[in-house]
Amino acid sequence: MPPRHESAHIAMFSIAAHGHVRPSLEVIRELVARGHRVTYAIPPSFADLVAETGAEPRLFDSILSSDDDPEVWGTELVDNMEPFLTDAVQALPQLAKAYEGDVPDLVLADITSYPSRVLAHRWGVPHVQLSPNLVAWEGYEADVGDATFAALRSTERGASFLDRFADWIAAQGMEMGVRDFMGHPDRCVVLMTKALQPHADRVNEDVYTFVGSCKPGESGEPAAPEWRRPGGDARVLLVSLGSAFTKEPAFYRACLAAFGGLDGWHLVLQIGKHVDPAELGPLPANAEVHDWVPQLEILRQADAFVTHAGAGSSQEGLATATPMIAVPQAADQFMNAQALADLGVARVVPREEATPEALREALEALTGDPGVAAKAEGIRGRMAAEGGTRRAADLIEAELPRRA
Numbered sequence: 001m002p003p004r005h006e007s008a009h010i011a012m013f014s015i016a017a018h019g020h021v022r023p024s025l026e027v028i029r030e031l032v033a034r035g036h037r038v039t040y041a042i043p044p045s046f047a048d049l050v051a052e053t054g055a056e057p058r059l060f061d062s063i064l065s066s067d068d069d070p071e072v073w074g075t076e077l078v079d080n081m082e083p084f085l086t087d088a089v090q091a092l093p094q095l096a097k098a099y100e101g102d103v104p105d106l107v108l109a110d111i112t113s114y115p116s117r118v119l120a121h122r123w124g125v126p127h128v129q130l131s132p133n134l135v136a137w138e139g140y141e142a143d144v145g146d147a148t149f150a151a152l153r154s155t156e157r158g159a160s161f162l163d164r165f166a167d168w169i170a171a172q173g174m175e176m177g178v179r180d181f182m183g184h185p186d187r188c189v190v191l192m193t194k195a196l197q198p199h200a201d202r203v204n205e206d207v208y209t210f211v212g213s214c215k216p217g218e219s220g221e222p223a224a225p226e227w228r229r230p231g232g233d234a235r236v237l238l239v240s241l242g243s244a245f246t247k248e249p250a251f252y253r254a255c256l257a258a259f260g261g262l263d264g265w266h267l268v269l270q271i272g273k274h275v276d277p278a279e280l281g282p283l284p285a286n287a288e289v290h291d292w293v294p295q296l297e298i299l300r301q302a303d304a305f306v307t308h309a310g311a312g313s314s315q316e317g318l319a320t321a322t323p324m325i326a327v328p329q330a331a332d333q334f335m336n337a338q339a340l341a342d343l344g345v346a347r348v349v350p351r352e353e354a355t356p357e358a359l360r361e362a363l364e365a366l367t368g369d370p371g372v373a374a375k376a377e378g379i380r381g382r383m384a385a386e387g388g389t390r391r392a393a394d395l396i397e398a399e400l401p402r403r404a
């Protein structure tokens with residue numbers, strides 16, 4: 001049984017991006033089920049999704065581009081960092097006003113929510129980060145951080161960004177540098193299995209606690225949209241590049257060429273909303289194409305998974321013991337893809353090498369090796385032991401201030 005705590009007001013903060021909102025939803029649902037009042041600061045486009053958990057959406061306007069089209073984020077390092085500071089500066093007064101007279105007992109925050117840390121400091125309440133992906137390890141600065149910040153400092157625009165960020169932090173009365181503000185939380189619940197974490201043996205577990213995937217079905221919510229595998233004995237292959245990196249018609253055509261008509265297989269292809277199915281040409285009889293699919297529901301019935309290796313998709317593949325072909329596109333996906341390969345449950349096919357022949361060869365290698373299935377089952381068992389949604393809620397409740 002979960003520990004019993006007096007009902008509290010918990011405020012969650014995030015941005016309008018599926019990869020940042022969805023990992024938190026089951027934890028929020030569980031906290032509401034335990035009797036807490038949960039508000040969720042979010043732009044209007046995600047209000048309905050948040051409201052389904054029982055939390056109260058607390059709306060603010062964001063100037064961040066949505067995750068519908070990753071191309072708008074540019075190509076340079078500063079292109080991917082500067083917008084979050086710009087948005088934080090304009091969002092902070094909105095959020096302060098939204099919580100005026102209703103200060104929470106504890107702040108929860110996605111890794112992208114800079115205003116949340118400022119507000120928690122201002123209110124004098126605990127700040128707990130919910131990380132949907134990998135976290136810093138002991139030695140991270142020397143391994144990664146130093147080079148990243150040196151690259152920023154080497155350009156006029158990057159240096160200006162870092163200076164503005166430092167000035168903004170100081171103006172909030174917070175005595176910390178940009179690196180600590182961005183990447184070193186006081187407490188963090190990691191909504192990811194430890195198996196995917198680089199240098200997991202060097203992570204400070206007094207700060208970071210891995211709880212694994214927080215999947216639907218753990219807190220009594222309505223069932224996910226139903227999908228049933230077709231009749232017969234054909235094995236099921238799901239191809240999905242997640243919610244953001246979906247404008248890839250050439251890749252989808254390569255998948256159809258690789259797996260369409262492949263004896264003994266049924267292909268489910270998710271193409272997102274930026275690709276017209278007509279761009280794919282005639283569909284083979286063993287394929288179905290959708291702009292969206294209930295991914296976890298299909299993976300529970302699938303035999304293989306072609307994925308971009310995003311944190312959420314990688315975890316869903318591991319949680320369902322589904323062998324994966326990883327075709328990383330950007331960001332942490334390259335690290336995730338390599339981690340999956342190192343675990344022995346995936347083959348990595350670089351995006352530029354994802355020909356029909358390479359994809360088919362990877363599928364045959366995965367599904368023809370009984371050791372892959374055995375390793376996948378072992379990882380699924382270890383993930384289940386990490387505790388998932390209920391453990392995440394327990395850890396958050398443990399951070400609530402004790403009332404006299």
